[in-house]
Amino acid sequence: MRGILIKTVDEGDTTNLINCWEIKQEILNKHDLLKQSWNFFYKVYKNNKVYLLKKSKNNVLGYAIIDEKNNGYYLSLLAIRLNKQGNGLSKKLMNYIISEIQDNIYCHVRINNKKAVNLYKSLGFDIIQELESFYNDGGNAYLMSKYESSKYK
Numbered sequence: 001m002r003g004i005l006i007k008t009v010d011e012g013d014t015t016n017l018i019n020c021w022e023i024k025q026e027i028l029n030k031h032d033l034l035k036q037s038w039n040f041f042y043k044v045y046k047n048n049k050v051y052l053l054k055k056s057k058n059n060v061l062g063y064a065i066i067d068e069k070n071n072g073y074y075l076s077l078l079a080i081r082l083n084k085q086g087n088g089l090s091k092k093l094m095n096y097i098i099s100e101i102q103d104n105i106y107c108h109v110r111i112n113n114k115k116a117v118n119l120y121k122s123l124g125f126d127i128i129q130e131l132e133s134f135y136n137d138g139g140n141a142y143l144m145s146k147y148e149s150s151k152y153k
């Protein structure tokens, strides 16, 4: 897809917060994924590094939110607008983040979320652990990590 920009959000800038929330809600309504509450989402967006995929100034196509932790960089949220999925956008965004961070990146993913599991595998993430009832609704998760899987063993 041509003309796509990756932008990071300045601390305290909530210009695109609602766009990002709407992308998440659209996915929730269709696929029953991304069940985070508004309070959680707002806190994560405000307190961490947000990477936006944009076509123009305010047209957000997707985003990733990275939380810097003691044991590496935690991918808290990743979402691509429903009608833009399948065009290589998340791969572009994640490759950008991986090359910028150059350190361990890890995440949790529902084990039945095949697209996301495949995405992370294709980016070189390993499955470190399977966690039963990790999510509030009882769903199981994989802990997946890009580098340094020994940290979690």
Ligand SMILES: CC(C)(COP(=O)(O)OP(=O)(O)OC[C@H]1O[C@@H](n2cnc3c(N)ncnc32)[C@H](O)[C@@H]1OP(=O)(O)O)[C@@H](O)C(=O)NCCC(=O)NCCS
Pocket: 027, 033, 034, 078, 079, 080, 081, 084, 085, 086, 087, 088, 089, 090, 091, 092, 107, 108, 109, 110, 113, 114, 115, 116, 118, 119, 120, 122
């Ligand atoms: C998962 C998600 C981020 C993928 O974004 P995307 O832009 O559609 O993915 P891409 O087109 O960049 O494809 C990247 C990889 O994902 C996997 N993938 C994409 N579509 C897939 C499909 N329909 N079936 C299986 N794997 C798929 C493939 O491994 C693909 O790499 P490849 O094309 O080299 O094989 C997107 O579907 C999404 O927002 N899903 C809902 C929210 C979500 O699950 N977030 C992650 C939570 S952990």
